[in-house]
Amino acid sequence: MSLGLTLAILGAALAVFIAGIGSATGIGLAGQAASGVMTEDPSKFGIIIPLAALPGTQGIYGFLSGFLVILKLGLLGGQIIQPTVQQGWQIMFACFPVAFAGLVSGIHQGKVCASGIYMVAKQPKDMTKPLVMGALVETYAVLGLLATVLLLNGIKL
Amino acid sequence: MAIAPVKRMEVLLPKDELEGFVSYLQELGVAQLDPLPYEELELSSSPAEVADYERWLTRINHVIQNLPELEPKKGLEKLLTPKAKYSASLRKVLLDYGYQKVVEDYEELEARRAQLVQHIKQMEREKEFLIPLTALNVPLRSLTGLNRCLVKIAEVKTEDIESLKENLADQPASISIISTEKNLAYVLIIYHQSLREEVEAIFSGYKLAFISLDHYLLKLKGDEKVSDLIAELEQQKSQAKEEIGKLEKDMSGFAVHRPSLMAVYDVLLNEKQKLVGTSLAGLTEKTAWLAGWVPAAQTDYLVRKVNQFSPTIYLNLRDPKPEERDEVPVILDNPQLIKPFEVVTSLYGLPLPGGIDPxxxxxxxxxxxxxxxxxxxxxxxxxxxxxxxxxxxxxxxxxxxxxxxxxxxxxxxxxxxxxxxxxxxxxxxxxxxxxxxxxxxxxxxxxxxxxxxxxxxxxxxxxxxxxxxxxxxxxxxxxxxxxxxxxxxxxxxxxxxxxxxxxxxxxxxxxxxxxxxxxxxxxxxxxxxxxxxxxxxxxxxxxxxxxxxxxxxxxxxxxxxxxxxxxxxxxxxxxxxxxxxxxxxxxxxxxxxxxxxxxxxxxxxxxxxxxxxxxxFYESGGKPFKPVKLENKYIEFIR
Structure with a gap:
């Protein structure tokens, strides 16, 4: 396997697992809060679950970027494209925005959602407001994804 | 357009018609009632005495929640079943249903069941206490009433038994093991009264937990052994379980009352709301004054309906005064096609009166x-x-x-x-x-x-x-x-x-x-x-x-x-x-x-x-319009 291909695959792997760490930590935080609230009132499950699930999107964005790289390299069957070393570095760097924006925003979104869950516990009618708060944090993961997609799209193999 | 105009409503009516009128407003569902500046107007007001209703609502709700449904429906089917419909004019009739008796009877059965469940738990504890002593294969009566000897049953650590035996060996005492379990042993100790102090001094050297059977000794009828006591407990327990089964069957028989109780619940809920509405009126000796808001589009309808209802009610509808502007409730008014998007606006907060509806x-x-x-x-x-x-x-x-x-x-x-x-x-x-x-x-x-x-x-x-x-x-x-x-x-x-x-x-x-x-x-x-x-x-x-x-x-x-x-x-x-x-x-x-x-x-x-x-551009902060209307939790009222 050429170095170029290896670097590109490393990029895909970084995008998936670094953003995944962000989401896993975020959902971990929100999930703890959710379970805490549900020990008092299990009937809140339905309105809490969107808040606990919201920090999960970073992982999905990372996975999605990784998948785009896989598609680009033709790893899903058919002819595997052999990028040059430079193209390999390019693909790897293109994966950085989604990976690191996802890592940090996932953790912080988890915190915002956790406090949102405490808010919903006291005021179940206001459930969309914490969701919008969470979306404020998520913007930067979305922008990271956007940059990665545009960069990947710009790299011609 | 966009924000519907609202009129101030003022109503003067004889005091004895007040309750009927508020009830009628609930049926119409077009007017919001507000509190008045009672002291400024030198009017009295009566607090809403709703505690009684609230108590009944809680009790009925408890019964409804615990009763099985007549025709149990699952998941999706349950979600897709509409509420039962009742005519609004039948409200009073529904109250004649005698719900008090039903609820009280149900609660009685429930209390009896709770008692039995408690009793069973008690018996299980007793059984656990007696089981280690099953090997004591003598009538319990023979352990009491001895002239010269004392009989004790005790819990000892297994490792202490040998030394205890040794220490007691030169005393007029006998010790025998009834049963052992893990690191505890149950022992029967018999000793002579004359040397009581010496023997008990030896006991104090060990961590002995004495077990008293006095409770059972008092109830003895004949020559029962411990195993007989356990058998009796078992029999009592199965009797209690049988009775619980019967009670539960009786309780599930109450399921026929469930639909009616649901209707009664909603009627009572509205009776309570009516009292709350009535308490908003300012009162003099013989008249009552109500004030609130009506959407401008509904004023003709309201005037017509009120005239039909009673000739002695004076109803005045006018535009809000400038100083009342902050109090005006906000009603969004959009074409049918756009209306669902009001959900998004309301989630953020309604616009101020006189603002832009986005x-x-x-x-x-x-x-x-x-x-x-x-x-x-x-x-x-x-x-x-x-x-x-x-x-x-x-x-x-x-x-x-x-x-x-x-x-x-x-x-x-x-x-x-x-x-x-x-x-x-x-x-x-x-x-x-x-x-x-x-x-x-x-x-x-x-x-x-x-x-x-x-x-x-x-x-x-x-x-x-x-x-x-x-x-x-x-x-x-x-x-x-x-x-x-x-x-x-x-x-x-x-x-x-x-x-x-x-x-x-x-x-x-x-x-x-x-x-x-x-x-x-x-x-x-x-x-x-x-x-x-x-x-x-x-x-x-x-x-x-x-x-x-x-x-x-x-x-x-x-x-x-x-x-x-x-x-x-x-x-x-x-x-x-x-x-x-x-x-x-x-x-x-x-x-x-x-x-x-x-x-x-x-x-x-x-x-x-x-x-x-x-x-x-957008400023929220408007108060939503909350008309007095027929609330419903379990059923739906129709005209």
């Missing part, structure tokens, strides 16, 4: 954005079908109805934009696809930003209207108009090979902003403050860029749908079971993607409205 402006954008964010026609079809099914079957009312209708719309939006920019469950219909964001993200990004720019411009225009209405007419036109002129001119200036006309227009707009932004009289201060205001262009820039999320979110749903399908393809090639796994992955994967995509698409489209769109 619903009609956000509706088309919200519709398009959700469609573009999810961009999956198959999911749209599922959403629309599910919400339609719910609307038709469960016949929801009020907020739920609006919300489900909104979902139905968003499903349609997805079918349209999913076909144009995505696919059906991950399979694009190639000839119908306008832009494929996976192959070609740039045009999709430009489309998202263009829509964003239009909405940002619309919000600027609405803020111009707002400023203009509030009186700063020149500033509104010069500054907000300046932005409206500057930004599009600047944009097209760079897009269209820099035609000078657009450059001049942009400069005129900029001049408006620079010279009118600051209210200062000092020309220099005015100029430099104006230059600083021009720096606000960054906020327009960042707001517009924020709409790029539409591309990212649209892409994510589409790609995940593709991933699901390629997994299905891989699974399909497994021998024999491939198709089952394939179908499972297809259903599960797409359901997951639908849930995540919908959450993201809905929340982010909402955020675009709340942050990017509302930021420039």
């Amino acid at each position: 619903t009609i402006f956000l509706a088309p954008f919200f519709f398009v954005f959700v469609g573009m964010c999810i961009s999956e026609a198959g999911y749209g079809l599922v959403m629309s079908l599910l919400s339609l099914l719910y609307l038709k079957k469960a016949e929801p009312k009020g907020g739920t109805r609006l919300f489900m209708t909104l979902f139905f719309y968003l499903g349609i939006s997805n079918m349209i934009f999913g076909t144009l920019f995505g696919g059906w469950f991950g399979f694009p219909i190639k000839p119908l696809v306008l832009i494929d964001p996976i192959e070609n993200p740039i045009p999709y990004l430009i489309l998202s930003l263009a829509l964003g720019f239009i909405q940002v411009m619309l919000s600027t225009f609405l803020s111009l209207v707002k400023d203009f209405r509030e009186g700063n007419k020149v500033t509104a036109i010069a500054v907000k108009g300046g932005w409206l002129l500057l930004l599009p001119s600047l944009l097209f200036y760079f897009l269209l090979k820099q035609p000078p006309v657009l450059g001049i227009l942009a400069l005129i707009g900029a001049a408006g902003i620079v010279f009118f932004s600051s209210p200062s009289r000092n020309i220099l201060a005015r100029f430099f403050n104006g230059l600083y205001a021009l720096y606000g262009i960054t906020s327009y820039f960042s707001d517009t860029l924020s709409y790029s999320r539409i591309l990212a979110l649209g892409l994510s749903t589409g790609v995940i749908a593709m991933v699901v399908n390629s997994l299905v393809q891989i699974a399909w090639s497994f021998p024999f079971v491939g198709w089952i796994i394939g179908i499972l992955i297809f259903a599960g994967g797409h359901l997951f993607n639908l849930a995540i995509g919908l959450l993201g698409g809905f929340v982010h489209s909402m955020r675009l409205q709340f942050v990017e769109f509302f930021g420039r």
Whole structure:
């Protein structure tokens, strides 16, 4: 396997697992809060679950970027494209925005959602407001994804 | 339009008609009642005595929650069953049902059951206590009433037994082990009364826990042994269980009362609400004064109905006075087609009375954005079908109805934009696809930003209207108009090979902003403050860029749908079971993607409205209109 291909695959792997760490930590935080609230009132499950699930999107964005790289390299069957070393570095760097924006925003979104869950516990009618708060944090993961997609799209193999 | 006009309602009526009138208002459901400044008007008021009703409501609710349904329905079927309908005029009749007796009888059975459950627990504890002593194969009676000897049963640590035995060996005492269990042993110790002190001194050297059987000794009938006691406990227990079974059968027999109790609950709930309404009246010796609000569109109806109801009621409807403006409740009034989007506005908060209702402006954008964010026609079809099914079957009312209708719309939006920019469950219909964001993200990004720019411009225009209405007419036109002129001119200036006309227009707009932004009289201060205001262009820039999320979110749903399908393809090639796994992955994967995509698409489209769109012009803080009406929890009242 050429170095170029290896670097590109490393990029895909970084995008998936670094953003995944962000989401896993975020959902971990929100999930703890959710379970805490549900020990008092299990009937809140339905309105809490969107808040606990919201920090999960970073992982999905990372996975999605990784998948785009896989598609680009033709790893899903058919002819595997052999990028040059430079193209390999390019693909790897293109994966950085989604990976690191996802890592940090996932953790912080988890915190915002956790406090949102405490808010919903006291005021179940206001459930969309914490969701919008969470979306404020998520913007930067979305922008990271956007940059990665545009960069990947710009790299011609 | 947009915010419906509201009239102030004032009613004078004889005191003895008050209760009937409030009850009638509940049936009409068009008027809101407000508290009055009683002391200022030298009126008395009566507090609502609702404690009695509340107690009954809790008791009835408890019975309803615990009774099984007559015809048990599961999950989806239960969700899709509409509430039972009752005529509103039957309310009084429903109260004659004798619910008190039913509830009391049920509670009695319940209390008896709780007692038996407690008793069984008690017996189980006793059994546990007696089981180690089963090996004591003598009648219990023989352990008491000895003339010279004392008999003790004790718990000893197994490791202490040998030394205890040794110590007791030279005393007139005997020790025998009844049973051992793990590291504890139960022992029977018999010793002579004359040496009691010596023997007990030896005991104190060990951690002995003496077990008293006095409780049983008192109840002995004959020569029972411990095993007989246990058998008796068992028998009592099974009797109690049998009785519980009978009680539970009796209790489930109460299920026939469930529908009626549900109706009674709602009637009582409204009786309570009526008292609350009545307590809002200001009272003199013989008359009552009620005040509140009625939507202007309903005034004729209300006047007609009140005249029919009683000739002795004086009803006055007038426009709100300026000093009452803050009290006026806000009712959004939009065409049927737009109405579901009021959900989005209400989530942020209703507009102030006299403000702008943003619903009609956000509706088309919200519709398009959700469609573009999810961009999956198959999911749209599922959403629309599910919400339609719910609307038709469960016949929801009020907020739920609006919300489900909104979902139905968003499903349609997805079918349209999913076909144009995505696919059906991950399979694009190639000839119908306008832009494929996976192959070609740039045009999709430009489309998202263009829509964003239009909405940002619309919000600027609405803020111009707002400023203009509030009186700063020149500033509104010069500054907000300046932005409206500057930004599009600047944009097209760079897009269209820099035609000078657009450059001049942009400069005129900029001049408006620079010279009118600051209210200062000092020309220099005015100029430099104006230059600083021009720096606000960054906020327009960042707001517009924020709409790029539409591309990212649209892409994510589409790609995940593709991933699901390629997994299905891989699974399909497994021998024999491939198709089952394939179908499972297809259903599960797409359901997951639908849930995540919908959450993201809905929340982010909402955020675009709340942050990017509302930021420039919208002020919330209006009070919602809350008419006195027939509330319902379990049933529905119809005319």
